[in-house]
Amino acid sequence: MLTRNWRILSRQYSQAVTFRTNESSPQQHNEKQTGLFYTLNQDTCKSLFSNGGFPKSFLKQTKTFTETAIMIRQPALDLINCIKSTNFDAPVIRYVLYGEKGSGKSLTMAHMIHYAHEDGYLILHVPWVSEWLRRVPRHKEMSNSQTHEGFVDLPLDAAAWLIHFKTQNQALLKAGELKVSEEYVWSKREKTEVGAPLSELVEHGITRVKYACDVIYALVREIKTLSNKKQCKTFVAVDGFNSFFYPLTRLNTPTKRKVKPEEVTLTTTFLELTKNDWTNGVILLSADQLAVPDDHQESYFPRYLLRKKGFEHLDPFVPIEVGRYTEKEFLSCASYYRDRLWLRGPPETEIELKFTSASNPYKFMEQCAPL
Amino acid sequence: MVFVFCFTVKHSILATRCSVRGKVLSNIFQYRTGSSRVTNNVTDNLTDWETLSKKKKISKAMKAYLERAKEHDEFMKKQHFEFNVGKRHLANMMGEDPETFTQKDIDRAIEYLFPSGIYDPAARPLMRSPEEVYPARKAAEFDEAGRPHHFLFYTGKASFFKVLYDAAENIQELQKFEDKVIRKKASPDPNNSLKLEGSVWFTKEQLEKTLVETIEDIEYTNFKNVMERLVSLPYSYRCKDFIEQFRKPLTTQRFALEIPKPNYDEDGRAFITTYECLRKKARGDVTIKSPGTGNISINGKDITYFEDIQSREQVIFPLIFTGMQDRVDVVCNIEGGGPSGQAGAIRWGIAWSLRSFVEKDMLEKMQVAGLLTRDHRRRERKKPGQPGARKKPTWKKR
Incomplete structure (x- = not known):
């Protein structure tokens, strides 16, 4: 009884406030809802972003607020409009998100992944490329590639990504309509036959970590052919894509040799994926200052961050800027924080915060924390 | 107190009613006493005239005073003479006309010839007229007979x-x-x-x-x-x-008269430029345009020119204090120094320029808030034998 009353109360509340929208499906989002927050369903959230996808600080905040609310912003709406009006017979269009640090590129991407999930896309999502190339925990598993001479495998990272892929696409993989079109021989005893479901391939990568990188390579090729054959439509999202084009990674081979990003098998795979030689898909990338070291963060524009090589690799692409909060978005966000008791004090606080944070979403969130 | 007073008044009224006769009597008595007083005065005057007639007889106190006064006068005369000679010398040294050399010129010359970095202005070299330098002395407080003028x-x-x-x-x-x-x-x-x-x-x-x-x-x-x-x-x-x-x-609003009138640019917007906004090592100028929308431009960037919150707060403080954050635009050029110095310089520049756009009572509030006060503090030099300006080496027993 109590819980029911509580639910009714909260529903009435959510209809009364001006900074929320009840529309939880990104397909229905439109210009009227800019600056409003929508709440992600707990289950979807778990299946889509349990293995990464949200920035760490945002994850912390969702825990504090006990809900995952994302603001509907103009770049995401533009993207949705673009995707809706795309001709899927033409080669894939590549969108590149760019913007200042903390302006919400990753969250825009998360919004888009939710959209893709709702729209029935097969999602290939790399939460953060630097996790592979630049983050070196104490025991980073590295091995020389068996199949590609002079290349380096990151088997554990690859397996982790396969799990991420599996959880994100549970429904599609379970349906079992996606079949492998080629025979893959892994070793004398292990092979994946023609016509086996795609999930078998993924499972193989997860259980036999040694082959995870090769499995991803095979998977990407399979998905490309499947998309071309219109058996599925594919949504590729890579956050921190410019990390692939920075001249050096932080990885060292056992012989203490510095590894270049193009020597990693995962790089080749995903560069292969982001070429526009296939159809029936969407590619969403982001160029982020945080994905490269501090001394190369002078500008946030894609030409600088992707460098010449990356720029030529992606050309032509659609750049989409994720900017600071507009006046409306800022007020909506402030009232949301007030509602969550994240921000308290007199109403003049907002005026000051707007200046001190320069309407930067991340800075704003951070500065509200002690208030 | 008041009560007692009233009582006495009543009492006196009663007394007057009672006896008219008594009053007359008392009047007569008064006449008598008055006459005796007159005679007393006459004798007083007589003695006075006596002392005056014996002019040679000056009291010891007066004598001492006269001596002291004479000494002092001579001393002051000498000082005056020396001061005037010094002034002429100084004027000649500075290549100016000694006749029209004023106290202001003297101060300037002294500051030029004896530059001093001593913190306390009172301890710096000076040259003033002797009246200002030597304390005033009282004139004689008694007449020649040695009788004081003052009853106390x-x-x-x-x-x-x-x-x-x-x-x-x-x-x-x-x-x-x-x-x-x-x-x-x-x-x-x-x-x-x-x-x-x-x-x-x-x-x-x-x-x-x-x-x-x-x-x-x-x-x-x-x-x-x-x-x-x-x-x-x-x-x-x-x-x-x-x-x-x-x-x-108390010191009054000195600046109230000096507030400049804003100029108008080609768009018809009022603007004020304050040059020489200084703080620490930072130097710059600030332009305020009204009406505006709250745009802040610092060396061509917006407020993100400053990374840290503190500096940003410094810059916006005068705007928020006066409530003008949405009504003016700010353009700054600043160079030298670090972030906090630059932010402080801009803060002062904004506050100083805003004087032309706010009401008088707000101006007083700004004054009280210390927005219009220049911060003259500079970096203190490092001292030899210690690691910093004030920091002493770690104490070690041996």
Whole structure:
């Protein structure tokens, strides 16, 4: 009884406030809802972003607020409009998100992944490329590639990504309509036959970590052919894509040799994926200052961050800027924080915060924390 | 007190009613005593004339005083002569006309010839006329016969005790007046009350200077107590002149007259540019345009020119304080120094330019908030033998 009353109360509340929208499906989002927050369903959230996808600080905040609310912003709406009006017979269009640090590129991407999930896309999502190339925990598993001479495998990272892929696409993989079109021989005893479901391939990568990188390579090729054959439509999202084009990674081979990003098998795979030689898909990338070291963060524009090589690799692409909060978005966000008791004090606080944070979403969130 | 007073008044009225005769008698008596007084005066005058006629006979005190006065006069004369000669020399050194060389020119010349970095301005070299340098001395307080002019001469601090005496007399008078008003059943006029917000009592030094007497601490507190008591009376405005002799006005809004009028650019927007915005090592200029929308441009960037919150707060503080954050645009050029110095310089520049766009009471608030005060502090030099300006080496037993 109590819980029911509580639910009714909260529903009435959510209809009364001006900074929320009840529309939880990104397909229905439109210009009227800019600056409003929508709440992600707990289950979807778990299946889509349990293995990464949200920035760490945002994850912390969702825990504090006990809900995952994302603001509907103009770049995401533009993207949705673009995707809706795309001709899927033409080669894939590549969108590149760019913007200042903390302006919400990753969250825009998360919004888009939710959209893709709702729209029935097969999602290939790399939460953060630097996790592979630049983050070196104490025991980073590295091995020389068996199949590609002079290349380096990151088997554990690859397996982790396969799990991420599996959880994100549970429904599609379970349906079992996606079949492998080629025979893959892994070793004398292990092979994946023609016509086996795609999930078998993924499972193989997860259980036999040694082959995870090769499995991803095979998977990407399979998905490309499947998309071309219109058996599925594919949504590729890579956050921190410019990390692939920075001249050096932080990885060292056992012989203490510095590894270049193009020597990693995962790089080749995903560069292969982001070429526009296939159809029936969407590619969403982001160029982020945080994905490269501090001394190369002078500008946030894609030409600088992707460098010449990356720029030529992606050309032509659609750049989409994720900017600071507009006046409306800022007020909506402030009232949301007030509602969550994240921000308290007199109403003049907002005026000051707007200046001190320069309407930067991340800075704003951070500065509200002690208030 | 008042009650007692009323009683005495009644008593006196009764007395007058009772005896007209007695009054006449007393008048006669008064005539008598008056006549005797006259004779007394005559004798007094006679003795006075006597002393005057014996002019040669000057009292020892007067003699000593005359000697001292003569000495002092000679000394001052000499000092004056030396000062004038020095002034001429200085003027010649500076290549200027000695006739038109003023005190201002002297100060400038001294500052040029003897540059001094001593912190306290009072300790720096100076050249002033002898009247300013040597304290004033009292003139003779007694006549040639050695009789003091002042009735409080023998207290040793005649003018100080005269002040206390006058204050006490004023208090009594005001109390009498109050009684009178009460008898008339009137109440004090609230519009006439004394306004003392804009001034403060003389400090001990100032009082000493005006009275030309040295005062003890306890005497100064007595003075203050008496004056406070006088001021606390409801009709204290009646002796306003007396009170204001011993009060010094607080510094008034000096800048109120100097606020520049804004110029107008081709768009018809009012703008004010403040040059020389300084803080620490930062130098720059700030332009404020009104009307605006709250855009801030610092060296071509927006407020993200400053990374840290503190500096941003510094920059926006005057805008938020005056509530002008949405009504003006700010353009700054700043160079030199670090972030905090630059932010401080911009803050001062914005506040200084905003004077032309705010009301007078807001101006006073800004003054009180310290927005219009320049921060002259500079980096302190490192001292040899220690790791920093003030930091001493770690103490080690051995």
